[in-house]
Amino acid sequence: MNVEEMKKAVAKEALNLIEDEMVIGLGTGSTTAYFIRYLGKLIMEGELEEVYGVPTSYQARLLALEAGVPVVSLDEVDAIDIAVDGADEVDPQMNLIKGRGAALTMEKIIEYRAGMFVVLVDETKLVEWLGQKMPVPIEVIPVAWRAIAEEIEVFNATAELRMAEKKDGPVVTDNGNFILDAKFHRIEDPLDLEIELNNIPGVVENGIFADIADLVLVGTKDGVKRMER
Ligand SMILES: O=C(CO)[C@H](O)[C@H](O)COP(=O)(O)O
DSSP states (O other), rough: OHHHHHHHHHHHHHHHHOOTEEEEEEEEEEHHHHHHHHHHHHHHTTTTOOOOEESSSSSHHHHHHHHHHOOGGGGOOOOOEEEEEEESSSSOOOOOOTTSSSOHHHHHHHHEEEEEEEEEEEEGGGGGTTTOOOEEEEEEOGGGGGHHHHHHHHGGGGGEOOOOOSSSSSSOTSOOEEEEEOOOSSOOOOHHHHHHTTTTTTTTESSSTTTSSEEEEEEEETTEEEEOO
């Protein structure tokens, strides 16, 4: 199985958790994109009824509309039954780094609120400790980016302003903010760092998702494996 097949396998596995009348948080990224497409297919075929998606980004919203998943926004629902999303790193305690797609703030709001948060990854995302491969994305108020980058150095880390690829200048998030990518040597205490980073004035949210995932479906060469609490 190659990485793309692993992503498809976990996306299909996650469909087993979906029932009629559920409100589903729809994550962002290439793995969740498979899930959204498969979900749309089940809805279009009449296999699932009265399910609604709450998108975590414009990407998720557009995909859901294209796939035939009815979308509602967070302020229209009383509760979110389940949220399904990808991740950039997963440690053995199921702490995550997310935000390569710059959607971390809405992702965290929706996933925190969900009755169950399911993470879909391929085995390349598994790490021994957070920060092993990926920087921590931090969404910041634009004018504060430099001040916050300097504050982050206190944590013995370096922060870079994320630049856009098909636009001149920095990436601007769905919320109109900038992203700093902060490289830490080794994150010993993810929950503590998550809280500390959010205490810096001007930080909107950061991409450490400590202690929030309920189930991680891992696509491996030998099939889908589960990590759960
Ligand atoms: O956090 C995210 C977007 O903000 C994504 O879920 C994360 O980057 C994983 O994406 P992919 O499934 O494409 O590897």
